[in-house]
Amino acid sequence: MRISTSMIYDKGVNSLQQQWGDLLKTQQQLSTGRRVLTPAEDPIAAARALEVGQSKGVNTQFMTNIGYADDAMKMFESTLTGVGDILHYSRERAVQAGNGAMTQTDLNYIASDMKSQFEALVALANTKDGMGDYLFAGYRAQTQPYTGNLAGISYEGDQGERTIQVSASRYMPVSLPGSEVFDRTLAIDEQSVLLYGNADNGGSETLAVSAVDPLAARQATRYQISYSQPDPALPGTYSIERLGQDSKDVPWTDAELEQMWPATPPATGFVVPDGYTLSADRKTITYTPDPTAAPPLPYQISVDGLTIALPSDPEPVPLDAPQEARTVKDEVADGDRFEIFVPSTNLLNNVAMFAGALERPGASGVNGVVAFALQTMDAGQENVLKVRAQIGSQMTETQNLANLGSDLNLQYAEVISGLMDVDYVEAISRLTQQQTYLQAAQQSFMKVSNMSLFNYI
Template structure:
């Protein structure tokens, strides 16, 4: 087969282009620190890296959600701690009101104090979070859950929320409750803390013997305190769970990062060695090409 000068030239150009492209590719790898620049570099590793990256992103969102859930639970727990203190203080005032030696003005003073505690408890029951959602409204988080009422001179409340619990996904299979229905915390309109306080205040302000009212109020306040403690125990358990999920999420994130590093990160020593070798080969090929293409019939005739 006859090989023309043009064929030799074209083959030389193609070879130089391939070597130049390989050198450029290695340089780009070193510049980016990545051994896979396009999926065609390693289709299997590229597909695996994409899958791991997506899993890592989902896991990081769960970790973020765990932080939000923990903050929400801390807020609820803090409010219930305040509610418990109000109940305990109110209990002390109810006991004091049962002293038969108290004058009517003393009892009026206690009644006035308990009215203030009623309002303080109502403020806690209508607490909002940073997003403006009511903590104790269930799913009706845009509506103030407790409305103060006065019926025949007796304080009370009307619950406007429901018994749902808003949740946040903190793992692939766990939706963590981060809010509570108000009646599960403060009791229903028939036996809740607002009814207990309202009726006892009316008994004090009405004068007469309050021994029966004291006994009823103490029992109601004890029930109210039990409710808050039960919910706080649940919150404590959930906070422990969130913490454990956080440990698991951090471990997973490290595993995903390690896998991605193994799939994507460049071995700099190997790449620099390859770059040096490719540059040497390219320079040699260029010199050879120049010598080859410089030969012609005139070289032989001279």
């Protein structure tokens, strides 16, 4: 094989460039800390590192979402704690109102305090988060969920729960509809509708709520029922009036009367049934049960979805004897008064109703008001505690997910490091070796390039 001078120079330059290239690659590995600088150097490791890196990125986003969810849960917990504190304080004030030494002036002071607590509860129900979204509005995050006043509160949100993904298979709720906290505190049924008689009633029996239609019942309403029977030998008459949650008189509307006493089709409107009469201002309904009517009128009143059983009240014996001397006593006496409390499923309305009833106690006096307040506030407190338990469970879950996410990130980082990171000890040794190779190549090239006959001419 013939070796030319140009070949010697070409081979020498190529060798030097190769040595410089190897040295540069090792230097880049040391400076970046990466063994694989391009996918071509190790396609399998590069592909695996890309896959693990994507998983790590998704896990990092989940951890960010977990932080958002945890912040939301903490705001819920703080808000619900405030609601519970107000209900606890209101219950204490209700017990205080039951003290027999309280005058009406004292009750008015407590009522004013309860109105302030009502406003505080409404403010908590309309709490916003750091993004300006309402906590208890459901999907309608930009709509104020609760509007109204002491005369009535209405819910403007929906039943949705906004969620955020905190793991591959878990969507964490970060909002609650107000109905879950404030609107479903109790059911409207025979147990929740309370009936009380006046302390001065002379009859031996009382009324009873025998059936409740929860769809037709008018929530947050008090009914005042009085009995009139001037002649104990004749049927007596029951008068019914109703008060709203602000304790103002509430007349019956056409729509309510049509629902309660619908006319027979094709006629429209309403027809007052036998035994009932309606006052001109529609504030009073009277009912006279008459066993001599054909057919006999039943001893019960049906009004606003409530069926109220009445004492049969037979003729007393002897007729002219006082109540305590009769062998057959008056079951209900002339002037007897009763009061029915129909609560609201919404605890805000119940607090407002408590305040109004303190200012204007009905036939049952303060005792009925206090019993109503204790029942509804206990139900509201129980519901708040149930929701707080749910929030606490979610906070525990977010903490566990955060710990798991941190562990996963460490595992992903270890896998990527094993695939991509350089071994500094090996790389430094190799760099030293390559420097030696480069120096040898440079020296040998200098020797070869100096081998010329021109040096001897």
